Amino acid sequence: MPAMTGKRGLTCSKRRCFESELSHRFMLLIIKNTEAVTPQSSGVRDILIAAEKIAHIEDHIELPLSLAETIDGTGLIAVPGFIDGHVHITGGGGEGGFHTRTPELLVSDAVRGGITTIVGCLGTDGTTRSLAGLLAKARGLEAEGISTFICSGSYGVPLQTITGSIEKDLILIDKVIGVGEIALSDHRSSQPSIDEISRIAAEARRGGMLAGKSGVVNVHLGDGPRGLQFLERIIAETEIPSSQFLPTHINRNRKLFESAVGFAQRGGYVDFTTSTVPHFLDDGEIKCSTALRQMLESGVNVNQISFSSDGQGSMPDFDASGMLKGLTVGRVTSLWEEVRDAVLIEKIPLETALRVITLNPAKLLHLRRKGEIRPGYDADIVLLKKDSLTIDSVISRGKVLMRHGDLLAKGTFE
Numbered sequence: 001m002p003a004m005t006g007k008r009g010l011t012c013s014k015r016r017c018f019e020s021e022l023s024h025r026f027m028l029l030i031i032k033n034t035e036a037v038t039p040q041s042s043g044v045r046d047i048l049i050a051a052e053k054i055a056h057i058e059d060h061i062e063l064p065l066s067l068a069e070t071i072d073g074t075g076l077i078a079v080p081g082f083i084d085g086h087v088h089i090t091g092g093g094g095e096g097g098f099h100t101r102t103p104e105l106l107v108s109d110a111v112r113g114g115i116t117t118i119v120g121c122l123g124t125d126g127t128t129r130s131l132a133g134l135l136a137k138a139r140g141l142e143a144e145g146i147s148t149f150i151c152s153g154s155y156g157v158p159l160q161t162i163t164g165s166i167e168k169d170l171i172l173i174d175k176v177i178g179v180g181e182i183a184l185s186d187h188r189s190s191q192p193s194i195d196e197i198s199r200i201a202a203e204a205r206r207g208g209m210l211a212g213k214s215g216v217v218n219v220h221l222g223d224g225p226r227g228l229q230f231l232e233r234i235i236a237e238t239e240i241p242s243s244q245f246l247p248t249h250i251n252r253n254r255k256l257f258e259s260a261v262g263f264a265q266r267g268g269y270v271d272f273t274t275s276t277v278p279h280f281l282d283d284g285e286i287k288c289s290t291a292l293r294q295m296l297e298s299g300v301n302v303n304q305i306s307f308s309s310d311g312q313g314s315m316p317d318f319d320a321s322g323m324l325k326g327l328t329v330g331r332v333t334s335l336w337e338e339v340r341d342a343v344l345i346e347k348i349p350l351e352t353a354l355r356v357i358t359l360n361p362a363k364l365l366h367l368r369r370k371g372e373i374r375p376g377y378d379a380d381i382v383l384l385k386k387d388s389l390t391i392d393s394v395i396s397r398g399k400v401l402m403r404h405g406d407l408l409a410k411g412t413f414e
């Protein structure tokens with residue numbers, strides 16, 4: 001077909017391919033007419049994404065349609081991409097022997113769960129799981145489209161590190177943002193002294209400070225009687241602030257939860273684990289959605305609360321004598337499921353419940369440009385169906401990874 005020459009000399013077909021090349025090359029994406037909860041409720045907006053960033057949020061944005069890929073946001077709610085601060089991305093478990101080592105994370109599970117940022121960590125097994133492997137997997141997930149960070153260490157003290165020191169890991173390894181999960185009040189911990197924990201927190205704090213990172217100490221709480229005592233004493237007896245610690249699994253039993261309410265009322269941050277199994281709930285674990293309502297009713301500010309999934313971590317079931325009865329694997333998809341239940345069952349407003357997996361972890365973990373739909377921030381956006389609050393689409397750093405429930409980008413071997 002003879003190429004027609006438009007008035008600017010570009011042939012139409014050439015201009016169209018140029019423009020589509022432009023939109024492809026510059027990843028111009030516009031989400032039209034969507035309700036936006038950023039996590040503040042912001043009404044119906046148009047959201048323009050340029051390259052990997054959110055460029056504009058306006059009532060109306062008009063662009064020549066050939067310049068930008070367009071998503072019709074009618075009937076959808078745009079929320080910030082979810083942040084899961086505690087995932088065993090290289091697998092965990094092993095508490096029942098080698099055959100109980102759990103599998104590593106598939107990126108498709110994260111995308112299906114609306115998770116666009118993950119913090120990877122090691123757990124019980126800091127021997128056959130390594131920080132080198134954790135860093136490699138984090139980089140692999142990043143190449144597959146989501147944003148990742150890691151924590152140095154594992155359950156055990158002294159901590160496993162990459163460089164030989166907590167401070168150097170934080171200062172020299174870009175993806176390292178903190179340490180953990182360090183086990184306390186658990187029969188699988190190293191039974192560390194309070195001085196050992198103080199020194200770890202001091203090094204993490206100083207390393208984080210020098211690296212412009214959070215240096216968060218992610219503390220695994222088991223079912224042991226000492227509960228949060230070590231953390232309460234360190235905060236009372238040293239200069240280390242409570243914000244240096246993020247105690248997790250605090251919904252695992254009623255006694256620990258009650259002490260965590262006090263810890264939070266005194267300004268501490270607390271993290272609930274969304275992965276669970278029915279008999280844990282029968283045995284006294286508090287479902288995250290319920291725990292959130294109860295903690296808010298106790299007067300704790302929602303900004304001090306986060307959810308994380310413990311995805312791919314083992315959910316071991318020990319009897320009273322510490323014998324393993326069985327174990328299952330945590331799921332990253334439980335993260336949104338629990339926030340959705342908090343809205344639909346516990347009647348917590350979406351813009352409140354959403355904070356525990358967006359703004360709050362972003363702030364506590366110092367994840368810049370994450371956790372909000374805001375110009376200049378990474379274009380991590382989840383589109384929820386307005387009626388069911390199920391996940392329709394997932395955009396990570398400006399790339400559409402799932403659309404109408406269909407994965408557009410699978411993991412390398414999926």
Ligand code: FWO
Pocket residue numbers: 088091092093094102122123124125220222249252273280310312313314315316
């Ligand atoms: C929790 C991770 C636990 C692993 O207590 O800590 O074991 O290393 O994979 N999971 N040990 C699960 C409870 C909160 C239910 C981990 C696990």
Ligand code: ZN
Pocket residue numbers: 123181220221249
């Ligand atoms: Zn744990």
